[in-house]
Amino acid sequence: MAGLIAPVARLIEEFSKLPGVGTKTAQRLTYHVLRASTDDARALAKALVAIKEEVAYCSICCNITEVGVDPCDICADPRREAGRICVVEEPLDVLAIERTGEFRGRYHVLHGAISPIDGIGPERLRVRELIARVGNGDVEEVILATNPNLEGEATAMYLADMLEPHVAAVTRIARGLPVGGDLEYADDVTLIRSLQGRRQVDRS
C-alpha cells in the first residue's frame, strides 16, 4: 500500500491472509500491535511458531495431539469405549461433543469433508485410517457426526457405504429443530428432517 512503511505493510499483508480478515481489519490489527507491548507481539509470534512445531496427529484417531503424545489422550484412555467411534470433520468438532459429556466412546477426525467443487475427494480425507480401524470387526457402532450440510451429508453417505460391511451399526446424528428454536421460522429442509426423524414419545 502506498505511503506505508515496509514493516507495517508486511504485517497488514500477513494479517489479510487470515480467513475473514479484510484490509481494513488487517490495518486495525496491525496498528493495535504497534501500540501493544513488545511482549504481547512476541507472545503471539511464539504461539504461531509453536503450534506448527508442537502439534502432531494421533496415529489412531487422526485428531491433533502434542508431539510425543501418541496415541492421544482420548485414544489412550481405557475408560473410553473402544467399540464406539464418532466420526467428525474437524478437531473443533471433538471439543464440541466432549463439552456435552454425552459421548464416552472414541473419535475419528477426517480433517475435512468430501467436496467435489473444491476438488476434495475421499482420498484427501483420513478415510483409509478409519476403514483400517473397523477392519478387525471389534467396532460395534460408528456414529457419523459430519456437519448437516451438503458436503457433510455426502461424506456421511460415502462412509456409510464403506463401513456397512465391517460394523454392526452405522448411525447418523439426528437432524431436526434446534432446542429453543421456533417451528415457524425453521427452514423447510430442517422441518422435513424433523418430521422424518420423529420418535415415539417415551412416557416412562
Add this chain to the structure above:
Amino acid sequence: MAGLIAPVARLIEEFSKLPGVGTKTAQRLTYHVLRASTDDARALAKALVAIKEEVAYCSICCNITEVGVDPCDICADPRREAGRICVVEEPLDVLAIERTGEFRGRYHVLHGAISPIDGIGPERLRVRELIARVGNGDVEEVILATNPNLEGEATAMYLADMLEPHVAAVTRIARGLPVGGDLEYADDVTLIRSLQGRRQVDRS
C-alpha cells in the same frame, strides 16, 4: 479451555487478545494456522516481531517511520509546505489524507485523543512536540483533523486554545453531510453542522 492441547489453547488465547477477536474467531484463526503451511505461520510470526523492531517514531511529526529514517519521508521532503501542519490522531489518518492528494503540507500525529473517561489527558498525547513545532512562528496554518466525535472535538478545542497565540490560522476540517449521503437519513448533529458550515455558492 478443557480438552485442548497446550499449543492450540495458547494460540487461541493470543489471538483472543486482538481487538474484535472473540473466542470463536480465535478458534477459527487457530485452526486455519494449523492447516496452513509452516511458512505462512512463520511469515506472520516474523512480521509481528519485525514491526516492533523496525518501527520508530519521527522526531518531528511523531508519525511512524522505519528505524534509521528520521525525520520521516514526509518531513524530509522539501516539496511539502513546512508552514502548513495537519494534526491527526493516528498514523492511519495520515494515509487517508495522503490518498486524497489534496494536502501538500506536513503532519503531526497525536497518537490518540483527549478522553477523560479513559484517563487520557493532553500530557498522554504528542501535544508538547506540536507546541514546540509552532513555537518559532514559522507555521502559518494548523489544520485540526482529529475525528468528528466527542474525543476528537475536545482535542481540537484544546489544541486551538494552545495554538492560537503562535499560529496565524488554526482551522478545523469541515463537518457536514458525507458526499453521496442522504439528507433524509442524516443525524441531527450532522445536519446542524452542515447548516452552520454553509458557504456561498461559487459560480466561477
